[in-house]
Amino acid sequence: MSYLEPWEESTGSEGSDRLKRFVFQTKEDLQVHSLPHVLQPLASKQTVMGRGSPHQTGDLTSYDILIRGPLYCFASHIIDIAPHVPVRGVHRHIAAPTIFCLSGKGWEMNDGLTYQFETHDMVCFAPYSTHQHGGDAEVGCAMISLATRLFHSFGLMWREQHKMTEKPAFPDGTEPLYGDDGTLRGYKIKKGVLGIKDDIEVVVGPEPKLEDVFQARKRSAPWNAPVHDTYDRYLKLYHDEVQYLGRVDHVVHESREAWEWSPQGKLKWFVHPDIETGGRQVWAYLQEIPPHSRSGKHLHVAEEQVLVVEGNGYDIHDGARWNWQAGDFICIPRMTTHQHFNSGDSRVLLLCAMPSPFVDVGLGGIEQLEDAPEFPTGDG
Ligand SMILES: [Fe+2]
Ligand SMILES: [Fe+2]
Incomplete structure (x- = not known):
């Protein structure tokens, strides 16, 4: 049973909005603080699509939150494609996830176009694009979908199966x-x-109303008329978004992005507004921590999900220690001071992601509390 009961009915004065606000926020806060910050991955199983894991912190639905980990937004899952398996199913949803290749290599079909990716590349979708994942026949691939529950809050939690x-x-x-x-x-x-x-x-198949709305968007031509006022800007935005998604690459190639030394440590960005891609739900980067070193210490309002791609070590969250190893999911609740430590003899590689909309509601930015020891030169 999930902690938060969906569609609870109010009864009498006990259900007044003012009381519910304080009762539920207290219950939620207790739940957030009782859940573990490091989760071991759930086992994969066969589905109508192919092989994959359930969502790691609860389902994509926003009433199925705070079950495994203390995250409100993230519900990432693993997609496993072994060598020589039957081709996976085809589906579509309005949410546009960002998918990172953990191992192997493969291809991604988006609305009839096929894109190739390799280990540590990021595949970014356009919203409501028909898609199918495929692995290289000889080596297969494993991928993690950085999906958020935000689309459910928008009323856009729609998913269609087009082929099994x-x-x-x-x-x-x-x-x-x-x-x-x-x-x-x-x-x-x-x-x-x-x-x-x-x-x-x-x-199996598209929902007619959604199909009409999104096909109309795709048919829209580039906006060439003058922009006189605010309303015109929104008319233009409709056309600009479609044109943008039509011209950007759907894969951010790891080999083409540069490492940079930041106060937080050695980072390689994959998804943020200055990288041209369809990925808009999250900001995401890889972080490498040298043996027996540590990241900087920082705090942001947005929650963060971290997948341990390589190595082992521990985190300190508001003074509490959480041990982790490769394959684990680290959950950093909102407004938590955090720092990563590599306790091994080889590098640690972390895939870090934050939901992007925090920036749009005036809650972006990072408070740096301590710099990584190697910053700014990388020498330590
Ligand atoms: Fe999908
Ligand atoms: Fe962080």
Whole structure:
């Protein structure tokens, strides 16, 4: 059972908005402080898409939060593609995740175009693009999706299955749905699951209203008219966003981005507003920490999710120690002072991500409390 019950009904004065505000914020705060800050990865399993892990900190749905880790926004999952496996399914959602290749190499199909990626490259999607992940036939690949629950808060938590993998595994409580001609049309969620009174059919294919809205965006031509006022700027934005997403690369190649020494340590940025890509949900960078060294110490209002790509060590969060090793997820709750320590003889590599909208609501920026020992020269 999740801690936060969805759709709780209010009763009488106990449910007044003023009381709910203080009761629920106290309960949430207790929950945030009781959850572990380092999570071991959940096991992969077969799905209708192919092989992958469940979401590491709860599902993408915003009522399924604060279950495994103290993060409100992130719900990343791992996509495993072994060598010589059947091609994965095809799907689409409005949310545009940013996917980092942890090992191997592969390809990504976005709206009919195919992009190649290798280990430590970042694949960025356009919103509501049909997509399919593929691994190199000989080596396969593993990827982590840096997805956030923000789209659910926007009312845009929509997902469609367009094609299933060749040998789909159907979720518990479901059964395959066949058409009159015997073809697989999707699957049926049986009544009783989550209290539903009737079966729900999950049919393969696009939802017509969404399809119309997004196809209209894609058909829009470049804006060439003068901009006279504020309203014109928003008319132009509609066209500009589509043109921008149509011309940028969908892969940020690790080999083309430079390492830079910052007060926080040695960083390589993958997603932020100055890198031209479709990725807009997160800011993300790789951090390398030399053996037995440490990062700087800093604090930001935004929460942060860190995947330990290589090495082992520990974090200090507001004075508390959290040990980690390769494969673990480090959860840094909002407004937490944090610092990473490498306790091994080889480098530590961390994939760090923060939700980008904090900047847009006036809560961006970083307070640096201590510099990495190697800054500014990299010599230590
Ligand atoms: Fe997807
Ligand atoms: Fe941070």
